[in-house]
Amino acid sequence: MSIQSLIRTIPDYPKPGIMFRDITTLLQDPVGYRLCIDDLTQRYMTYDIDVIVGIEARGFIMGAAMAYTLNKGFVPIRKKGKLPGDVVGQEYQLEYGTDTIEMHKDAIEKGAKVLLVDDLLATGGTALAAAALIEKIGGKVVEMAFIVDLPDIGGSKKLEAGGYAYYCQTEFEGD
Amino acid sequence: MSIQSLIRTIPDYPKPGIMFRDITTLLQDPVGYRLCIDDLTQRYMTYDIDVIVGIEARGFIMGAAMAYTLNKGFVPIRKKGKLPGDVVGQEYQLEYGTDTIEMHKDAIEKGAKVLLVDDLLATGGTALAAAALIEKIGGKVVEMAFIVDLPDIGGSKKLEAGGYAYYCQTEFEGD
Numbered sequence: 487m488s489i490q491s492l493i494r495t496i497p498d499y500p501k502p503g504i505m506f507r508d509i510t511t512l513l514q515d516p517v518g519y520r521l522c523i524d525d526l527t528q529r530y531m532t533y534d535i536d537v538i539v540g541i542e543a544r545g546f547i548m549g550a551a552m553a554y555t556l557n558k559g560f561v562p563i564r565k566k567g568k569l570p571g572d573v574v575g576q577e578y579q580l581e582y583g584t585d586t587i588e589m590h591k592d593a594i595e596k597g598a599k600v601l602l603v604d605d606l607l608a609t610g611g612t613a614l615a616a617a618a619l620i621e622k623i624g625g626k627v628v629e630m631a632f633i634v635d636l637p638d639i640g641g642s643k644k645l646e647a648g649g650y651a652y653y654c655q656t657e658f659e660g661d
Numbered sequence: 662m663s664i665q666s667l668i669r670t671i672p673d674y675p676k677p678g679i680m681f682r683d684i685t686t687l688l689q690d691p692v693g694y695r696l697c698i699d700d701l702t703q704r705y706m707t708y709d710i711d712v713i714v715g716i717e718a719r720g721f722i723m724g725a726a727m728a729y730t731l732n733k734g735f736v737p738i739r740k741k742g743k744l745p746g747d748v749v750g751q752e753y754q755l756e757y758g759t760d761t762i763e764m765h766k767d768a769i770e771k772g773a774k775v776l777l778v779d780d781l782l783a784t785g786g787t788a789l790a791a792a793a794l795i796e797k798i799g800g801k802v803v804e805m806a807f808i809v810d811l812p813d814i815g816g817s818k819k820l821e822a823g824g825y826a827y828y829c830q831t832e833f834e835g836d
């Protein structure tokens with residue numbers, strides 16, 4: 487059994503021509519889910535990290551489990567308007583139009599070393615916006631972790647160009 | 662240090678007169694977060710449970726960590742239109758209008774014993790809709806777990822009336 491083999495592909499979702507990589511089949515499998523979290527935990531247990539930041543909503547799933555196994559706090563980055571305290575926001579480009587994510591201003595200490603977590607790396611737009619948020623409030627992104635990389639969409643190259651280290655558990659080419 | 666003392670209250674959010682109980686201050690505290698997850702894990706480690714189901718989005722945070730500690734799979738219940746596979750849906754009442762949550766039809770086995778998880782119990786509307794979804798696809802809700810109960814809003818009474826067992830780590834009266 488491998489992490490990759492448990493990820494289901496749903497053709498033509500959310501629109502024709504897109505091969506959607508669905509991690510819910512991995513998460514719902516107890517052995518697969520444990521493989522996924524243990525692999526991430528083993529990678530990061532020797533890193534100097536202060537806090538885990540997860541991006542809404544699927545990034546919460548891995549991020550929260552990793553925060554527990556690594557004995558760190560968990561901080562959510564959410565869609566605009568979902569966090570009740572004082573926030574910083576960051577707009578980013580979508581295929582059509584823009585979106586905004588937010589983070590509580592007091593969520594991390596200045597100088598905090600952050601592991602940023604999301605399920606999937608496609609264009610890299612959300613990950614770069616999340617990194618910008620973390621930096622706006624004085625954090626430092628040590629690395630970004632994803633379950634899935636879609637290298638043909640170009641996000642990994644953008645992260646490299648931005649000087650960010652990243653780790654992806656699996657890779658689907660041809661997307 | 663207690664779980665309750667780490668939950669921040671934000672007055673007049675999302676609208677005047679509401680005392681918003683903000684669990685992000687609990688989650689971002691490494692000791693508090695561990696207290697929260699360990700308490701839930703200790704409660705459920707002797708329960709006969711097959712799978713953890715978490716409600717989007719904050720229910721993913723506790724649910725995913727508990728799935729890991731309890732060695733179960735994790736299944737997300739999401740807002741309408743967010744799950745890529747075949748889903749069942751359930752509408753429920755909001756203060757004004759309605760909302761719909763969805764779950765993958767093949768997310769759990771028939772007869773599966775489910776622990777349902779969300780961060781906060783207020784009216785109970787979302788929790789009851791989530792339970793209905795689980796039952797539509799043949800699951801059985803063993804118990805529902807929340808970090809916060811707001812008993813004055815009446816959700817806990819509705820769960821009791823529906824015959825559901827539930828557990829809340831903390832309680833804020835006067836809401």
